[in-house]
Amino acid sequence: MLELTDLEGAALADVCRNGPCTSYAIAKNFAESPSEFWTGSAGSVYPLIKRLETRGFLRAAGKADGERARTDYNITANGRAALKHWLLDAQRAADIGFDPLRTRAVYLDLVSASERAKFFEEVQNHFDQYAKREVWPQSVRLQKIHAAVIKARKAWIKVVRLLA
Amino acid sequence: MLELTDLEGAALADVCRNGPCTSYAIAKNFAESPSEFWTGSAGSVYPLIKRLETRGFLRAAGKADGERARTDYNITANGRAALKHWLLDAQRAADIGFDPLRTRAVYLDLVSASERAKFFEEVQNHFDQYAKREVWPQSVRLQKIHAAVIKARKAWIKVVRLLA
DNA sequence: GGATGCATGTAAAATGTTACATGATTTA
DNA sequence: TAAATCATGTAACATTTTACATGCATCC
Numbered sequence: 001m002l003e004l005t006d007l008e009g010a011a012l013a014d015v016c017r018n019g020p021c022t023s024y025a026i027a028k029n030f031a032e033s034p035s036e037f038w039t040g041s042a043g044s045v046y047p048l049i050k051r052l053e054t055r056g057f058l059r060a061a062g063k064a065d066g067e068r069a070r071t072d073y074n075i076t077a078n079g080r081a082a083l084k085h086w087l088l089d090a091q092r093a094a095d096i097g098f099d100p101l102r103t104r105a106v107y108l109d110l111v112s113a114s115e116r117a118k119f120f121e122e123v124q125n126h127f128d129q130y131a132k133r134e135v136w137p138q139s140v141r142l143q144k145i146h147a148a149v150i151k152a153r154k155a156w157i158k159v160v161r162l163l164a
Numbered sequence: 165m166l167e168l169t170d171l172e173g174a175a176l177a178d179v180c181r182n183g184p185c186t187s188y189a190i191a192k193n194f195a196e197s198p199s200e201f202w203t204g205s206a207g208s209v210y211p212l213i214k215r216l217e218t219r220g221f222l223r224a225a226g227k228a229d230g231e232r233a234r235t236d237y238n239i240t241a242n243g244r245a246a247l248k249h250w251l252l253d254a255q256r257a258a259d260i261g262f263d264p265l266r267t268r269a270v271y272l273d274l275v276s277a278s279e280r281a282k283f284f285e286e287v288q289n290h291f292d293q294y295a296k297r298e299v300w301p302q303s304v305r306l307q308k309i310h311a312a313v314i315k316a317r318k319a320w321i322k323v324v325r326l327l328a
Numbered sequence: 329g330g331a332t333g334c335a336t337g338t339a340a341a342a343t344g345t346t347a348c349a350t351g352a353t354t355t356a
Numbered sequence: 357t358a359a360a361t362c363a364t365g366t367a368a369c370a371t372t373t374t375a376c377a378t379g380c381a382t383c384c
Contacts, residue, residue, distance in 0.1 A: 005342095005343080006262075006264060006267055007343085007344085009267075009268075010267055010270075010271070013270075013271035013274060016271075016274060017271065017274065022362085022363070022364090023363085023364075023365095024362065024363050024364075025362095025363095028362095034260070035260055035261075035262070035266075035267075036259055036260075037259075037260075037261060037262040038344085039344085039345065039346090041344080041345060041346075041347095042363090042364075042365065042366090043344070043345065043346075043347085043365090043366080043367090044343080044344050044345075046364070046365060046366090047343090047344090047365095047366095048343090048344095068352060068353070068362080068363080069351095069352080069363075069364080070362085070363060070364085071363090071364085083274070084275065084279075087268055087271055087272065087274065087275060088275065088279060088282075088283045090283055090286030090287045090289075090290055091286075091290050092264050093264050093265045093268050093283070093287050093290075094264075094265070094286075094287045094288075094290035094291040094294060094321075095200055095201075095264050096198070096199055096200075096201075096263075096294075096313065096317055097199075097201060097261060097262045097263040097264050097265075097266075098170075098199070098201040098261045098262045098263075099260075099261040099263075100170060100256050100257050100258075100259050100261050101257045101258070101261075102199075102261075102309075102313060103170055103173075103174055103199075104173075104251055104257050105309055106174075106177075106306060106309060107174070107177035107180075107181065107251055108251065109305065110177065110180060110181065110247070110251065111248065111251060111252065115248075115252060118252075119252045119254055119257070122254030122255075122258075123254045123257050123258045124258075125254075126254055126255050126257075126258035127258040130258060130260075141273065142270060144327055145266075145269055145270060145324075145327055145328070148323050148324070148327055149260065149266060152316070152319070152320045152323060153260055155316070155319075156316050157258075159312050159316060160309075160312070163308055163309055163312055164309070169370095169371080171371085171372085186334085186335065186336090187335085187336075187337095188334065188335050188336075189334095189335095192334095202372085203372085203373065203374090205372080205373060205374075205375095206335095206336075206337065206338090207337090207338080207339090207372070207373065207374075207375085208371075208372050208373075210336070210337060210338090211337095211338095211371090211372095212371090212372095232334080232335080232380060232381070233335075233336080233379095233380085234334080234335060234336085235335090235336085
């Protein structure tokens with residue numbers, strides 16, 4: 001089967017773009033990504049890469065002599081097929097996913113107006129801090145996507161604030 | 165400790181609003197919610213409610229005589245405190261969470277322009293179907309929130325389409 | 329009488345987190 | 357030479373999903 005979880009898909013896409021590369025490098029990319037949804041911990045990434053190798057989506061590259069011990073992976077033809085299947089899954093992509101603010105918005109009428117006001121003040125501050133962080137300095141394209149993420153979320157916070 | 169996961173927080177908020185109610189009813193609310201992030205399966209909800217009871221955030225209500233076997237839960241004072249702590253966690257609420265489209269957008273340059281075009285066409289169709297579904301018919305407030313979710317995501321899909 | 333809904337749970341499996349553990353190499 | 361970074365992994369734990377299992381009540 002070609003089915004991949006979102007973490008697997010993202011990892012596979014990462015190898016496709018940056019490979020050959022080590023599990024360590026992939027984990028680092030997750031850890032440094034602007035999203036905090038995945039930690040990119042060794043405990044998640046190393047077993048995940050092994051799984052992808054077992055399924056034939058990744059292949060360990062031959063190690064160069066005298067080099068320090070490390071395993072570099074490349075994506076295989078089957079891996080490319082699985083990646084495409086995951087990447088172009090429109091049904092999954094249309095899903096609204098998970099948003100901690102949206103989840104809370106539904107219940108914010110359970111607290112007082114002043115508590116809500118204070119809450120949104122703080123959310124705004126945290127988000128401003130987040131928006132200031134520099135991410136993906138290597139790629140103009142990714143910076144543009146990130147700028148769009150920031151802009152869209154800023155507008156969204158504003159809407160929820162007025163609504164909730 | 166007052167720490168709650170988002171699923172625990174949402175479940176607790178649900179009991180606070182709709183209680184006394186059964187685990188079954190809470191699970192149903194998750195299953196019927198417009199977000200597909202949590203399935204609201206028995207395997208997740210029943211143990212979760214038990215955990216919240218063990219921690220003293222929920223209390224089983226005395227069952228009425230002659231009634232069919234069921235356990236209704238109420239939120240406790242400690243439960244209210246924990247709920248407030250979760251609900252007003254601004255740092256968590258400011259987090260961008262998980263979005264299957266955003267995750268994919270980062271890698272969409274790995275496929276051709278025509279594949280991208282077809283993908284976005286399909287995403288749009290799936291989302292239009294999703295937007296048509298009637299949700300939360302009981303509450304005007306929740307319907308407003310949902311309408312805002314739809315509107316914001318529509319705009320977001322448009323932006324990603326132009327950008328990716 | 330059969331289908332649907334209410335109600336409660338468990339078992340196996342998968343996934344992911346935190347924390348632990350080790351050692352080589354590079355940089356300040 | 358000490359700290360940081362590269363690199364690989366495991367162990368314990370928690371959470372969640374899918375699937376299974378049961379039985380009562382209500383509606384058509």
